Amino acid sequence: MQHIKQIWQLRLAHYSSELQKYMRFIFTGHIAIVIVFLLGAGGYQYSEWLKVVTSDFPVAWVMGGILGFAIAWSHPVTLLKEPDAVYLLPLEEKMPSYFSAANQFTFFSKIMISIALYIAAIPLLKVVSPITIQMIWLGLGIVIVLKYLHVQIEFAYRYVTRGDLIWLDRLLRFIGSGFTVMTYLNGWYYVTVCLFLLQLVYLIWLKKKMYGLPVPYEHFITIEQNRMMRFYRFANYFTDVPHLRGAVRRRQWLDMSYRLVPYQQKKAQHYLVWRTFIRTNDHFYLWLRLTVISALVAAFVDITMVRFIMAGALAFATAIQLQQALTKAGAFRMDMLYPLPDWARKQAATSVVRLIIILQAVIVMVSHMWQPYFYITGIIIVTVGFVTQKMMK
Template sequence: MNNLRDVWSSRFVHYISEVQKYMQFIFTGHIAIVLVFLVGAGGYQYSEWLKVVSTDFPAQTLIAVIVGIILAFSRPTTLLREPDQVYLLPLESKMPQYFKKALAWTFWSQVWLVAIVYIISIPLLKAVTALTTFEIWAMFILIVVLKYLSVQGEFSYRYSARGHFIWGDRFIRAIIFALAVYMGLHTQLVLAFVLTVIACVYVVVFRKKCVGEPVPYEHFVKLEQNRMMSFYRFANYFTDVPHLHGSIRHRIWLDWLYKFVPYSKGNAQKYLVFRTFIRTDDHFYLWVRLTAISAIIVAFVDIPIVVWIVAAALSFATTIQLKQALLSGGDFRMDMLYPQPDNSRKIAVQQIVRLAMIVQAIIVGLCGIMQPMFFITILVIIIVSELTAKMTKS
């Protein structure tokens, strides 16, 4: 490598290829269909609500708070690795050129989120405020500027404070940004400008504290490892990530559930599979997350056909992933020491998955009890899960 820019470039290419490799499994056909229906249903509900929204609705306050919180979360993407703590020490004086590239990517990879949130809020602003088009888009530029300051500010704070009390730093920045956006949306441009200057001063203060400080490799490496691990855990809900092993938790508060599996020799596999499902984070949180998403959609979307399609898609996703997860695992298990029929584990997995999907159907149905024909949603979940369990390979 000629310089640290080349180091960044090579790592960036590897990082993008790694993300793309798993993204193709995340955004599959059924997920794309769910997203299309979610966006369509959400847009329809939003447009209908805008027709009846009151003119005294606190749109500016709500938008300022949401945008301020999103702006404050600006975790830097450095792509640093554990060996860098040793091998990059001789190049520490040249690390600013590496971090310049890293912060540029951090800004462009995060600014789209706050931009989308603000753009979605523009129809609401036009419905309840007297802001002109110029003022609305001027605020958009201000938000982009604040995002740049937030990225620089969080990096400088982490650099100087080694990441300690980062939530305090984020809280302060969230307040400053929210107030700046609030004042801007109330056409108090002078106050918005003053708050932006305060944000600049805040960034400069911590940037000066970085001068002469050694690069906190350990903190940035740990931060990068946690960030990638979060991505791998998310990807693991859609496909198998070989180097990811789910953690195990006791979950004492769910021990009472084991009583539903009667104590007998014939239930050995069923008990083992059920215990695996409850205690393994990947399996348990997969079911909880997809059940929660389905329940929220059913509770707030009053378009029956959309609700049924989304519930069916999430039921399919939950069933197929739970079945594959519980059937996998070629590691040694204690049940291998005892004479059990060859298909006992498959039968046990099918029973546990069926039980989990019935519970999901009941929870989702109760959340949509105020919606028309809510009982059809329960039937859709149960039927789709049964068909998926029987038609997929064991």
């Protein structure tokens, strides 16, 4: 028994160090600035909206929808690895204690989202919900218990069916947990209790079916691999993840844009760099992400100063990251031998980045054209972008 617990402990230690390694890059990158600003701006807008919200706002339904989704989405995190399907086979009978540790970890790693969502809604509930303040706080307990239940259910369901029709299970649980929250917030407590018991019965039924079934290693391993891949792909937006580098896509619909580069010897590097930008997922999505965030902020934030600061910060991030990415000299490339001046590559990268900064400015301006001074946002983006490029020379 001690042995299997140790395996879990080792796995967990290894997993958290892997997570920390990449988290460092994620939270020191531009996303950290974006999150802080978005939370600040979002919080401000929310508090302004609370002053004017009317009591007929369907808070119970909205919270039921949001929390129902957050609660039903309960992937088990088992930290199983491919070789386990062979090496852990002799330990089959001891695996329940491994999985109970895994389920606890799943619960604690996911519960924060539901708690944060509920707490964020409390000021709104105080204004529009029919239930008393004590009952609102008790609701937080209900959410926590529901989440615990659903982590157990999803694990048991996958154990029994190996993931068959998991969407149906999730849909049912989304409805179940959503309605539990909704009825509670409306003060229909009897219905809440019934729904809750129904979900408990579902879990007990699944647990009974689990009995005697072998551990579905392959299914859990696939879930783990997919989950880690998603994380690596996400981390790859911020730093180089070694086993994920350089995915390329054709993006045929942008073929038209290649006509921008004429057939001339001095444009050879432009020809290459423009295609590198369009077709390398890392570069292209970096630009797209920063531009979309900038446009959304411009469109939905009412505070002019915040719009300006965000647009400038994001233009800075766009310029510095893409200029670096497109000029970095790593391994040997054939263009290093071309009979072109040494500065040709840098010049090509500079003009490509300049073009996409202008494009970003246009998109962001269009996103909030009805606001006063929208053209100043554009001027800020272009100025910050160009100055950043100049400074890097």
